[in-house]
Amino acid sequence: MTQTMMSYRDGLMLAAAHEMEADPDVFVFGLDVPDHKRIFGSTRGLVEKFGEKRCFGTPLSEDAMTGMALGAAISGLRPIHVHIRVDFMLLAMNQIVNMISNLRYMSGGKLKIPLVLRAVIGRGWGQSAQHSKSLHSFFAHVPGLKVVMPTTPQDAYSLLRSAVRDDNPVVFLEHRWLYDIEGEVDFEKIAPLGKAAVRKEGKALTVVGTSWMNVEAVKAAEILAKRGVDIEVVDVRSIYPLDEETIVNSVKKTGHCIVADYDWTYCGFSAELASVIHHRCFADLKKPVERLGFAPVPCPTTRPLENLFYPSAVHIIRTAEKMLGLSPTDLDGESFYSYENKFKGPF
Amino acid sequence: MMQDILTKEESLGLYRKLVLARFCEEKICQEYFKDEMKTPVHLGIGGEGIPIGVHHCLPPSTKAFGTYRNHSLYLAMTEDTDGFFGELYGKRNGPAKGKAGSMHLSLPEKNFVATSAVVGTTVPLALGAAFANTYRGSDDVVTVFFGDGAVEEGAFWESINFAALRRLKILFVCEDNGLAIHTHARQRRGFKSLLNIVEAFDFYKGSGDGSDLTEVIRVTRQVTRQMQDKPGPALLNFTYHRFLEHVGPREDFDAGYRQKPEPEDIKRLDPVLRFEEELKESGLQAQALEAIRCEVQEKIDRSVKTAQQAPFPPPEELFADVLI
Ligand SMILES: Cc1ncc(C[n+]2csc(CCOP(=O)(O)OP(=O)(O)O)c2C)c(N)n1
Ligand SMILES: [Mg+2]
Numbered sequence: 001m002t003q004t005m006m007s008y009r010d011g012l013m014l015a016a017a018h019e020m021e022a023d024p025d026v027f028v029f030g031l032d033v034p035d036h037k038r039i040f041g042s043t044r045g046l047v048e049k050f051g052e053k054r055c056f057g058t059p060l061s062e063d064a065m066t067g068m069a070l071g072a073a074i075s076g077l078r079p080i081h082v083h084i085r086v087d088f089m090l091l092a093m094n095q096i097v098n099m100i101s102n103l104r105y106m107s108g109g110k111l112k113i114p115l116v117l118r119a120v121i122g123r124g125w126g127q128s129a130q131h132s133k134s135l136h137s138f139f140a141h142v143p144g145l146k147v148v149m150p151t152t153p154q155d156a157y158s159l160l161r162s163a164v165r166d167d168n169p170v171v172f173l174e175h176r177w178l179y180d181i182e183g184e185v186d187f188e189k190i191a192p193l194g195k196a197a198v199r200k201e202g203k204a205l206t207v208v209g210t211s212w213m214n215v216e217a218v219k220a221a222e223i224l225a226k227r228g229v230d231i232e233v234v235d236v237r238s239i240y241p242l243d244e245e246t247i248v249n250s251v252k253k254t255g256h257c258i259v260a261d262y263d264w265t266y267c268g269f270s271a272e273l274a275s276v277i278h279h280r281c282f283a284d285l286k287k288p289v290e291r292l293g294f295a296p297v298p299c300p301t302t303r304p305l306e307n308l309f310y311p312s313a314v315h316i317i318r319t320a321e322k323m324l325g326l327s328p329t330d331l332d333g334e335s336f337y338s339y340e341n342k343f344k345g346p347f
Numbered sequence: 348m349m350q351d352i353l354t355k356e357e358s359l360g361l362y363r364k365l366v367l368a369r370f371c372e373e374k375i376c377q378e379y380f381k382d383e384m385k386t387p388v389h390l391g392i393g394g395e396g397i398p399i400g401v402h403h404c405l406p407p408s409t410k411a412f413g414t415y416r417n418h419s420l421y422l423a424m425t426e427d428t429d430g431f432f433g434e435l436y437g438k439r440n441g442p443a444k445g446k447a448g449s450m451h452l453s454l455p456e457k458n459f460v461a462t463s464a465v466v467g468t469t470v471p472l473a474l475g476a477a478f479a480n481t482y483r484g485s486d487d488v489v490t491v492f493f494g495d496g497a498v499e500e501g502a503f504w505e506s507i508n509f510a511a512l513r514r515l516k517i518l519f520v521c522e523d524n525g526l527a528i529h530t531h532a533r534q535r536r537g538f539k540s541l542l543n544i545v546e547a548f549d550f551y552k553g554s555g556d557g558s559d560l561t562e563v564i565r566v567t568r569q570v571t572r573q574m575q576d577k578p579g580p581a582l583l584n585f586t587y588h589r590f591l592e593h594v595g596p597r598e599d600f601d602a603g604y605r606q607k608p609e610p611e612d613i614k615r616l617d618p619v620l621r622f623e624e625e626l627k628e629s630g631l632q633a634q635a636l637e638a639i640r641c642e643v644q645e646k647i648d649r650s651v652k653t654a655q656q657a658p659f660p661p662p663e664e665l666f667a668d669v670l671i
Contacts, residue, residue, distance in 0.1 A: 031527075032528055032529070032530065035528065035529040035530060035604065036529060036602050036603065036604060037529070057530055057534065057535075058535075059499035059535040059536065060466050060467070060496045060497065060499040060500050060527060060535070061499050061500060061501065062500075063501050064501065087465060088465065090465075091465075091500070125385065125387070126385040126386040126387060126437075126448055127387070128386075128446075128447070128448050128450055128451060128464070129451070130450070130451075130463065130464045130465050131464060295665055295666070296666075296669070297665060297666060297669050298446075298669070300445065300446040300665065301385075301386050301437060301445060301446055301447060301448030301450075301451070302385075302437030302438070302444075302445030302446060302448070302659060302660060303385045303437055303659075304437070304659045304660070304662070305445065305446065305659075305660060305662075305664060305665045308662055308665050309665065
């Protein structure tokens with residue numbers, strides 16, 4: 001049996017371990033990668049198994065370490081550079097946007113950049129404005145980068161393996177709350193980069209979700225299903241390249257679409273997707289596409305405002321009701337943020 | 348000797364600040380498990396003497412910048428326990444109305460200008476404040492506090508260079524606990540002496556045991572005097588022992604990355620005990636110290652109660668303060 005129940009963090013850890021076994025050129029490094037906490041457990045066992053040559057920590061030097069990853073990649077190695085928060089990757093934006101994304105093009109296709117930048121994103125626990133972003137819209141804006149956001153343990157495993165095998169730079173974004181999710185993982189299953197996945201089928205309305213918003217969307221769909229409203233949930237999985245076909249097919253079927261993004265909406269991925277859908281599904285749309293995302297402010301610390309900052313299943317339900325002309329569902333007695341209840345701070 | 352450099356009043360004032368910082372953080376440790384303070388806390392127990400001592404040597408007009416490990420600096424500069432706990436509880440009476448939490452505390456009206464939870468990012472800000480001082484012809488020094496980990500960031504060295512180039516009156520203060528989260532300096536540094544490198548940039552420099560408040564003050568005074576005589580930047584490196592985990596209210600010696608200090612070492616590593624000892628040796632009555640402790644504890648308890656009872660910011664506060 002290759003099918004096993006495991007957490008998302010273990011999916012990540014095993015994907016790296018299996019790639020390191022398969023290819024001696026793969027190595028994993030980054031700030032705090034080998035300390036006892038092991039990036040929330042996602043690099044557990046690697047230094048014991050593969051030694052400090054292939055799994056190591058770094059000084060606090062994101063910019064130079066990212067350039068060093070690029071230098072290693074164009075020298076034939078396959079680095080996985082890990083950031084415990086995507087917010088710290090901003091210190092390396094010059095290497096990412098001026099170098100990593102450009103170098104293949106600027107070499108006339110001669111250089112190959114097999115490089116994975118793993119980073120933890122999103123809401124933790126009172127993390128405030130500097131430990132809470134997603135930034136997939138930033139990265140996907142730049143030609144020359146692939147951007148992947150796995151939601152399930154299977155995808156954490158399969159997409160990371162595909163990302164390591166890809167000869168292009170891949171930004172791999174993992175929501176903090178997803179780490180505790182458990183699910184079946186089949187080691188044989190391959191998930192190519194650039195494919196969306198239908199998480200739940202339905203006919204009334206399509207919710208296209210990124211990362212954690214798929215958990216919220218499935219929850220919203222379960223609640224609406226109780227009153228016979230059938231929501232389809234499409235997990236984008238790959239921000240770039242984008243699987244337009246799966247999304248467009250779904251929206252053509254339902255005629256209604258909410259883009260539930262986990263990022264700011266202004267100039268964001270949700271705007272990109274809404275544009276694609278309006279363009280390709282114009283005749284089938286019964287209502288304009290609606291977009292959900294972060295409130296247009298920096299993330300606040302205090303809990304009541306933090307709750308208002310992030311989009312949730314409730315926003316999806318209320319937006320769906322408006323689009324479909326339904327009365328508001330009574331949400332008393334429904335429990336939301338189920339993963340937060342499992343989640344204990346401070347990180 | 349303490350008496351050589353501090354008056355009795357100064358010593359008592361400093362003791363009060365030490366106890367204020369320590370008791371505030373001990374209060375956090377007691378209350379944290381109730382899950383009402385929903386903000387990650389990077390406690391500075393063991394390192395209180397550094398910001399308290401440095402700021403004692405400078406006039407109140409001195410602007411300061413810091414990190415997420417900022418409680419002692421905040422309290423040393425403001426003594427504002429109401430605002431402090433208000434912010435930690437995420438309440439409207441916090442200086443940032445709960446938006447900042449522990450990691451981003453500041454009080455610009457008291458010259459505690461900004462802190463950041465992205466390592467090294469306030470160092471260049473201090474450079475800008477020092478630049479503004481020279482621009483306006485002000486004699487003031489600017490201080491910036493950072494951990495030993497921040498020294499590895501490029502922005503640190505770029506700032507050192509510019510400060511030296513422009514002879515800015517900026518005091519770089521390294522709060523050196525030898526750790527970046529769980530990683531020792533020897534695992535991160537390819538050089539031996541930070542002070543020697545910085546000296547090559549034509550910096551004034553000073554270093555010492557940050558657990559010894561008197562020493563912090565002696566070294567800081569020496570360096571600030573040099574900065575006043577002939578303008579230029581300085582670096583102070585003070586070592587200290589971080590008593591608790593990197594973030595959170597517990598000890599984590601069982602994690603295995605470092606040793607728990609022996610009981611006989613605690614007296615040397617704990618700046619409060621150490622200063623208390625010195626005060627007693629200098630002839631101060633134990634009752635005088637006890638009175639200070641009681642007064643401070645009452646003040647803290649009142650502030651915590653106020654914070655617990657204060658309202659959260661209203662929903663519309665979410666959208667306030669983004670732009671003017
Ligand atoms: C640019 C950046 N990289 C990584 C981190 C994660 N991080 C938070 S604190 C820390 C260690 C910093 O150590 P040091 O500067 O010595 O300060 P200390 O916590 O010891 O006071 C790290 C790596 C961060 N916040 N910012
Ligand atoms: Mg440190």
